[in-house]
Amino acid sequence: MTPHRAIALVFALHGAVAGSLATRIPWLQDHFELSPQMLGFVLLCQPIGAFIAMPTASRLSYRIGGRTATRLLIAVWCAMLAAPALAPTPAVLFGFFVLYGMAAGTSDVVMNAHGVALERQLGRSIIAGLHGMWSVGSLVAGGVGVAAAHYAVDARIHLSIMAAILLGAALAVGRGLHHDTASAQGPVPRRFALPTRAIVGIGLVGFCGTFAEGATANWAAVYMTKVTEAGPGTAAAAYTVFMLLTAGCRLVADRFVRRVGADTVVRLGGVLAIVGGVIVVFSRVPALSMVGFGFMGAGLAVVVPLVFLAASRAGDTPAEGVAGVATITYLSGLIAPAVTGWAAGTFSYPLAFALITLVVVGMTVFAGVLRPKGDERENVTAAT
Secondary structure: OOHHHHHHHHHHHHHHHHHHHHHOHHHHHHHOOOOHHHHHHHHHHHHHHHHHHHHHHHHHHHHHOHHHHHHHHHHHHHHHHHHHHHOOOHHHHHHHHHHHHHHHHHHHHHHHHHHHHHHHHHOOOOHHHHHHHHHHHHHHHHHHHHHHHHOOOOHHHHHHHHHHHHHHHHHHHHOOOOOOOHHHHOOOOOOOOOOOHHHHHHHHHHHHHHHHHHHHHHHHHHHHHHHOOOOHHHHHHHHHHHHHHHHHHHHHHHHHHHHHOHHHHHHHHHHHHHHHHHHHHHOOOHHHHHHHHHHHHHHHOOHHHHHHHHHHHHOOOHHHHHHHHHHHHHHHHHHHHHHHHHHHHHOOHHHHHHHHHHHHHHHHHOHHHHOOOOHHHHHHHHHO
């Protein structure tokens, strides 16, 4: 197995864990008899755990090596999949979600840093495609979860089986990751790597992209129901279209990044997402609104991977740069659904999506911070 294929499968496994648990959230709510408010607090524990733990990931990667850190943390992440369903009480469920989030965030940081390191070694863009594999893994595992829920399979059984399968796959795939020696030769990362001034601008672009992506993913089906009066199946299809176009565009984006650069790709994607947002805001027809959500999925697809790539160049080490930006993007993902819900409740759903569209405008305007500096740009051009 080539190192490129191995890290691509690591991304797919990470997405598979997220997609598996997402489909069984209703089971968790019923099993633990959680009110909507309590479920919201439970789900909030995951990004809180990630937000706390991610700044330590670069230090771990330096101490034990990026390859070992990636193998270890993706295995922990896969093993944690069954923990929420196996919690004996709601109080323990809160704690498990914090730990689940810590595993999610730290594995996210080290695998992105490892992917960036391999990209530099190969001399060509691969990071968008790696995130595309994350989306593929999430969609496939989500489909399995939907089937399990449809046939009323107990989530403790379903998630335990999936955890065992994914853990075994993670242990096997990890052997194919490339050996990185650069981390041991570089500067020692800080023990707790908060974002530095050098990557704040990059982080703000990531903040906008993550805000728009997270808010749209969480509210697309509700918007279709409330504004266009779509049925449940059509409303759910809007989310599926959004995610499918996100995955598809990530899988093919690297060839465009090689030709025109990350900043141009993000700007063009931003324009497409703005067009989609305008369609969503003004359309009251389900089919047309679905087109708008599809445009938004395609336009926002590559923002996060390219932000991580730019951050890896701006940090003292790739892992530290990725950790700093990931902290900002996870904060965005933490607040986006709540802010969108507040805007929809206070004003209206179309105005809430108008706000999301304005956030995309900001992302598009400041995409220039993703442009490689000097000789880095020359290296990218030479590699194409």
